[in-house]
Amino acid sequence: MAHSKLHRLASAPMTEFDFDRPIDRRNTASTKWDRYRGRDILPLWLADMDFACAPPILDALHARVAHGIFGYTEPSDTLNSVVCRALEEEHGWRIDPDWLRWLPGLVCGINLVCQAVGSPGDAVITATPVYHPFMSGPRHQGRELLRVPLLQDGTRWAWDLDALASLVTPRTRLLMLCNPHNPVGRVFTREELEPIGRFAQAHDLIVCSDEIHCGLVLEPGLRHVPLATLGDDIAARSITLMAASKTFNLPGLGCAFAVVPDAGLRQLLERAAAGIVPRVPTLGFTATAAAYGHGLPWRHALIDYLRGNRDQVTARLGELEGVGVSPVEATYLAWIDLRDRGLADPMRFFEDAGVGLFDGATFGAPGFLRLNFACPRATLDAALSRMARALARG
Numbered sequence: 001m002a003h004s005k006l007h008r009l010a011s012a013p014m015t016e017f018d019f020d021r022p023i024d025r026r027n028t029a030s031t032k033w034d035r036y037r038g039r040d041i042l043p044l045w046l047a048d049m050d051f052a053c054a055p056p057i058l059d060a061l062h063a064r065v066a067h068g069i070f071g072y073t074e075p076s077d078t079l080n081s082v083v084c085r086a087l088e089e090e091h092g093w094r095i096d097p098d099w100l101r102w103l104p105g106l107v108c109g110i111n112l113v114c115q116a117v118g119s120p121g122d123a124v125i126t127a128t129p130v131y132h133p134f135m136s137g138p139r140h141q142g143r144e145l146l147r148v149p150l151l152q153d154g155t156r157w158a159w160d161l162d163a164l165a166s167l168v169t170p171r172t173r174l175l176m177l178c179n180p181h182n183p184v185g186r187v188f189t190r191e192e193l194e195p196i197g198r199f200a201q202a203h204d205l206i207v208c209s210d211e212i213h214c215g216l217v218l219e220p221g222l223r224h225v226p227l228a229t230l231g232d233d234i235a236a237r238s239i240t241l242m243a244a245s246k247t248f249n250l251p252g253l254g255c256a257f258a259v260v261p262d263a264g265l266r267q268l269l270e271r272a273a274a275g276i277v278p279r280v281p282t283l284g285f286t287a288t289a290a291a292y293g294h295g296l297p298w299r300h301a302l303i304d305y306l307r308g309n310r311d312q313v314t315a316r317l318g319e320l321e322g323v324g325v326s327p328v329e330a331t332y333l334a335w336i337d338l339r340d341r342g343l344a345d346p347m348r349f350f351e352d353a354g355v356g357l358f359d360g361a362t363f364g365a366p367g368f369l370r371l372n373f374a375c376p377r378a379t380l381d382a383a384l385s386r387m388a389r390a391l392a393r394g
C-alpha cells in the first residue's frame, strides 16, 4: 500500500495543471471540431488548444460574469500596466502605455496595418510560407503582395536577404514579419533580425511584426527578441502585434493589441480603424489582464507539456520514410514536409485516415501540412498512430 502510494506520487505529473484531461469540445460550436462533426476525424488543424485555460483567468471571468453588466469597456490603467510589466519582465522590452492600441483580434490588426501604411497599389513584402492573412491582408486592402520564399537549410528555415533585396520595389512601403513564425516554428535570433531591420531602414519601410506566439518558445535556451528592441530607429518604424490569445487559449474572446512607439503611426492606425473596428469585448480585457498578471505558473507548465508533445511528433513522424518535420522552436504547430511522398492531396489523405490537418497550400506551400499538437497526449498519440498506419499502407 505504502509502496503503491509512493509509486503514484513518483509518477504523478509535476504540475497542478492537468493537460491530459480530455474535454469534449463536440457540440460546442468549436470551429476546429465542427469541421468534422459526426465523423471520426481528430481535428489537429486550426490553431487553438484543447486545454481549459488557466485557473486565474477562469476565476477572473467568473467574477466579471457575476457582476452581471457588460457595458462598453475601456482598457484600464491596470490592464495597460500589467501588459507593460509583462513585456519588460518577459522580453526586456520597456514600453510606454501610450504606445498600446487595443484591437478585437490580431488578423484585424494585420489588415489595419496594410490599410494604414502607404496607398492603394503600394506593395507589402513578406516571406512565405506564412500564416495566410499575411497574404490575404494586403490583397484585401488593395496592396500588391511581394512574396520572398523562406530559405530552407535542411529542415530549418531562414529569411533570404538576397531575394528580399532583389524583389523590393520603389512602391514597397511595408514589411511583414511573423516571429515566432507560423507555420515553420522558428524563433528568429537577434543576428537574423538585425539585417531585416537594416533592410527596412535602407528602403524606408514600416515593419509590422506579428509576435502573437512569443509566449510559446519551447526550445530551451532560445529567447524571443521583439523586433522593436533592436534600436530606436527600428522601434520608430515598427508596429508590433501581440495578444494573450494563443498562449492562454483565449482566441474566442477577441482581444489583441498593437505596440506602436511612433505617434504618427498610431494616428494612421486610428484613422484606418475609425468607424470600422469595434471595441474590444469586456471579457477579452478581463481574461487578458488575468493572463498577463497571474498566468505565469500555468504557462510554464503548458510549455513543458507542449514540449513533450512536440518531441512525440518529431520522433514519431521524423522516423517515417519521406516525411520531414521542421524543428519546432516555438508555437504548438508542427510543419510537415510530405513532398517526397508524392501524395496527390495530403490533407485528404490524412482525413481519410482519421486526422484533420491544415493544408500547407493555404500558407503558400503545397505538399506540406501543419499539425496542431496542443491537445492531450492520448489524442496526439492516437492521431500519430493513424498517420503512421496510413503512410505504411501508402
Ligand SMILES: Cc1ncc(COP(=O)(O)O)c(C=O)c1O
Pocket: 047, 104, 105, 106, 107, 108, 131, 178, 182, 210, 212, 213, 243, 245, 251, 255, 256
Ligand atoms: C501568426 C498569427 N497571427 C494571428 C493569428 C490570429 O489572431 P486573431 O485570432 O487574434 O485574429 C494567428 C492564429 O493562429 C497566428 O498564428
